[in-house]
Amino acid sequence: MSAARTARALLVALVWLWAGAALALPESTWVLAVGNNHGDADEEPLLYAERDAREVVDVLRRLGGVSTRRATVLVDEDAATVRQTLVELNAAIRAHNARHPERKGALVVFYSGHADADALHLGGTRLDFDELRGLVEGSPANLRLLVVDACRSGGVSRVKGVKKAKAFNIDLKDNTAAEGVAIMTSSAAGESSQESDRLRGSFFSHHLINALRGAADRNEDGRVTLTEAYAYTYEQTLRSTGRTLEVQHPTYAYDVKGRGEVILSEPRRADRRSGVLKLADESTYFISEGHAGGPIVAEVSPPKAGATVALPAKTYFVQQRLPQEYREYQVALAAGQTLDLAEAPHKAVRYDRLVRRRGGTARSIHGLSLLGGGRGEVLEGSGATPHLVVGYSADLHWGSVGVRLRGTQWATAGADGDSPRTQRELGLGLTLQRFVDLEHFSVSFGLLMEGAYVGQRFEAADRQTVDRDSYAVGIGALFSAERHLGGGLALRLEGGPLTMVMQQAELQAGAPVGEVLGSPLTWWGALGVVWRL
Amino acid sequence: MASLVACGDPLVDETYRGEPVGALPLEVSSAGDPSNYDGLPVRVALFWSPGGPDSAQDTWVEQPQTSRAAQPLDRFDLLVFEVPPADLLVGATGYGLARALAYRDDDGDGLRSADEPIIGINGRSALIYAPEPTVGPAGNPLPAGFHVVSAPVPCAPQPLPPGPPDPQDCGVPLGQACRMQMPGPGEPAADVGCGPGVCLGAGQGGYCALAVSAGPCNPAGGRIAVVEGQMGPTPYFLKACAADGDCRVGEGYRCDHWRGVCLAAERLTVVLGETELDRLCMPAMTGMGIGGGQGGMLPP
Structure with missing residues (x-):
């Protein structure tokens, strides 16, 4: 700037x-x-x-x-x-x-x-x-x-x-x-x-x-x-x-x-030491000498597509800024040549990738996510349970930080089939991730931490039961892979190991006889979309 | 983190069945070689006799969700999570009569099917349940709850045995804890803590009693009951009671409501290999029968 x-x-x-x-x-x-x-x-x-x-x-x-x-x-x-x-x-x-x-x-x-x-x-x-x-x-x-x-x-x-x-x-x-x-x-x-x-x-x-x-x-x-x-x-x-x-x-x-x-100039009649670069879509172009990071020789916003710019015959790194992404071209402009950028190979870089590699002007990219998934068994006999996650994240150059809300509810009949119950969980979590941008995917590794409310409600009419309200803390690893879909949307798959620390009742023959602090190790996974704003 | 987790109720897993409404002490023994039952799917459950004393024969109906896997020499509390439904109680009497029976659960469904044989019974004890305080089968007041009693059960109204005439202080603290001191060579046996009385039972802290044959003194607060002794059924003055609270409940004693005396709480004892069940109810008795339907002796 x-x-x-x-x-x-x-x-x-x-x-x-x-x-x-x-x-x-x-x-x-x-x-x-x-x-x-x-x-x-x-x-x-x-x-x-x-x-x-x-x-x-x-x-x-x-x-x-x-x-x-x-x-x-x-x-x-x-x-x-x-x-x-x-x-x-x-x-x-x-x-x-x-x-x-x-x-x-x-x-x-x-x-x-x-x-x-x-x-x-x-x-x-x-x-x-x-x-x-x-x-x-x-x-x-x-x-x-x-x-x-x-x-x-x-x-x-x-x-x-x-x-x-x-x-x-x-x-x-x-x-x-x-x-x-x-x-x-x-x-x-x-x-x-x-x-x-x-x-x-x-x-x-x-x-x-x-x-x-x-x-x-x-x-x-x-x-x-x-x-x-x-x-x-x-x-x-x-x-x-x-x-x-x-x-x-x-x-x-x-x-x-x-x-x-x-008439002040005739760019198409460039001298024998210059070539003509024909720009593509109507957008803003940053033309740098040599490679990315080289000195900017021109910031051009042509009034219409197909505008031309005469430049000395050299190699240039051209960055075209579109609403959803940057397009990066590495071109060699020869003397007397007209090089059409629309026909030149380019690399599309989404804004979140730019932030992560400290490119572009944005310092962060914000995203919203919606995922559905499941978690492995944490209470004996409960099996894997479904959950829905809504999240917000900010991609920064050093990593991504996010906050998410997780909710789940499931009902079972108990191990004996005569103890119907419903368990609800509402968790508020924090994620920290480090992305690695590959050609077609972005993968990440990181950490997930969550505090959750857990409620158990029993509906056995002929039995004496005690409803329970408790809290749990979850800590786990987070691995994810994202595939860009266009328009800021990406398909995201995530998961990893997880341990949930919670107060559990010790049971004998189905009746509580004590308490213990449990920390079962399990897994979690989810699939959904991320929309980066 | 620890403070967050510490706040809240302990969570239960899928095996949670509720808060027990009854915990019935039960033990499993074997009439023959216990190894005969190795690997067999033996289960013990409560079976109720809704016909009661008026029925021509006892018909046993399993209460669902009371069965539990068992093997010889097991001792546990059989947890009951549901009170027996009304159709398992004895008519309008307000109480139910049950026994613990063992069967072979071949299909593994936790319920006895018609083709699954009964392979063990508890012949010496029974269970009485009263949803509310009522009158028991012997006409005595029956508190609400589960009561393990010796079998056969007196199912005809009978008065409580009277207390001894001319009750006196005989120097025997009936029902109190005591211990038996084994005699040395040439020394007489001594029961410590019972005065001129005897200490019955080494377990459960001992029980002071006075043999009816010991003399003319009729101890106040006592009532005659026949108990099994080394010499066979023997009448003793035991501590009279009207409720379990009159007895050393914490040490496993309870009030036998139709004998009116404190006795060691019965266990549901299931003997694998015994399959012949006597009638649960016995006719009205003039004496004090206990364990096996023994008759009693009145004091001189």
């Missing part, structure tokens, strides 16, 4: 200006990604801002068609360096435009780090938003895209020329060339933004990167537009932070006119 850092409102200002009906990022696109974990002296250092910057550049190179020669990453640099780099990039773009007026260059600037509503905080130096916007807006690039991932985004709406909008869809249907400004913030004014240790990045940046990898391709045309990327990033950021202490509500404002969707 994410670790809440210092208040870090993620401001993603998306400012882009373009002239003409350009769609995809042009071939001559310059990218500047700035990442700085250190802000002002009184601000706690971030952990993943610099990594976020590198990841954005990487995905734009692989999937956005950006040339390595035109991608610059500035890590832990001050405001002067950023300023100077922007000036130099603009000069390069100007020179390019002069040589190739028919295909003017584009500029993408990404920032991840500390900021406030007025300026970026770069290692004790500051770069005002007005100056930054001026450098970007004043760029000779035809398409200008500014993404700022930073703290305290409340004042972003004060940026000149920006109007707040109710909806975040960018709808550019005018028949004129598009030009304008669109701004996204990862949280409303006053809300914090968060980094995630598990994702090793900020929530918003992580989901933006996965959006560009293809998770946001809602219309499955193989291209991720700005609208799609924002919609996906907004939904996933809200969902992810909903599990944390503070929820982030990305906001959106734009001032755009013209037409033409901006």
